[in-house]
Amino acid sequence: EAGVVQSPRYKIIEKKQPVAFWCNPISGHNTLYWYRQNLGQGPELLIRYENEEAVDDSQLPKDRFSAERLKGVDSTLKIQPAELGDSAVYLCASSLGSIPNTEAFFGQGTRLTVV
Amino acid sequence: QKEVEQDPGPLSVPEGAIVSLNCTYSNSAFQYFMWYRQYSRKGPELLMYTYSSGNKEDGRFTAQVDKSSKYISLFIRDSQPSDSATYLCAMSYNTNAGKSTFGDGTTLTVKP
Numbered sequence: 249e250a251g252v253v254q255s256p257r258y259k260i261i262e263k264k265q266p267v268a269f270w271c272n273p274i275s276g277h278n279t280l281y282w283y284r285q286n287l288g289q290g291p292e293l294l295i296r297y298e299n300e301e302a303v304d305d306s307q308l309p310k311d312r313f314s315a316e317r318l319k320g321v322d323s324t325l326k327i328q329p330a331e332l333g334d335s336a337v338y339l340c341a342s343s344l345g346s347i348p349n350t351e352a353f354f355g356q357g358t359r360l361t362v363v
Numbered sequence: 364q365k366e367v368e369q370d371p372g373p374l375s376v377p378e379g380a381i382v383s384l385n386c387t388y389s390n391s392a393f394q395y396f397m398w399y400r401q402y403s404r405k406g407p408e409l410l411m412y413t414y415s416s417g418n419k420e421d422g423r424f425t426a427q428v429d430k431s432s433k434y435i436s437l438f439i440r441d442s443q444p445s446d447s448a449t450y451l452c453a454m455s456y457n458t459n460a461g462k463s464t465f466g467d468g469t470t471l472t473v474k475p
Contacts, residue, residue, distance in 0.1 A: 252406070288467065288468075289467045289468070290367075290369075290451050290453070290465025290466050290467050290468055291407065291451075291465050292465070293462050293463070296462060304462055339406055339407075341406070346457075348395070348414070348457070351409050352409070352463075353408075353409075354406030354407050354408065355406050356404070356405055356406050357404075357405075357406050359404075
């Protein structure tokens with residue numbers, strides 16, 4: 249069974265340019281998460297979806313970041329415009345739900361470098 | 364001050380050694396305590412989780428939670444070179460999958 253698939257794996261862009269990341273969760277997983285992991289740090293939650301609904305986006309910088317999860321499956325995270333400080337690994341994860349005794353599975357991440 | 368503090372490392376041990384990885388936290392509302400392993404350029408993968416206080420063992424790995432001290436540990440027995448990775452502790456209020464607060468990780472190298 250395929251795990252969480254993210255693309256692209258790597259992206260280099262100039263500051264002020266837009267960028268988008270795509271995530272395909274594990275089939276049947278209705279909960280989807282976007283995390284950002286800065287170098288040498290642990291992941292920080294940006295947004296969590298239950299099906300199509302964003303139920304926790306308190307850490308998403310809404311002035312430049314946006315996310316969507318159409319039809320409750322794939323998700324896209326966008327940054328416009330990108331800043332130097334946005335350089336990080338963006339991780340997508342999915343789980344069967346947010347109830348106890350479920351496990352979140354992570355994708356390999358998209359490594360963004362803003363120059 | 365961060366909600367979750369993790370011993371920064373890095374740690375380098377010989378093969379077969381016992382490894383102890385530790386985290387402290389400040390929020391007493393955390394109920395679920397997880398340990399993730401992250402290989403270089405990969406996403407984190409869940410190793411173990413514990414609900415509330417106590418110990419949990421899975422093969423060479425033992426997780427301990429002491430809620431009274433707000434302290435959690437992961438022990439690795441008979442460490443192997445394949446255990447070389449970054450280990451992240453994570454904590455959550457109400458589930459092992461959900462909004463987790465992560466430590467910054469400890470990088471472990473096990474030398475043959």
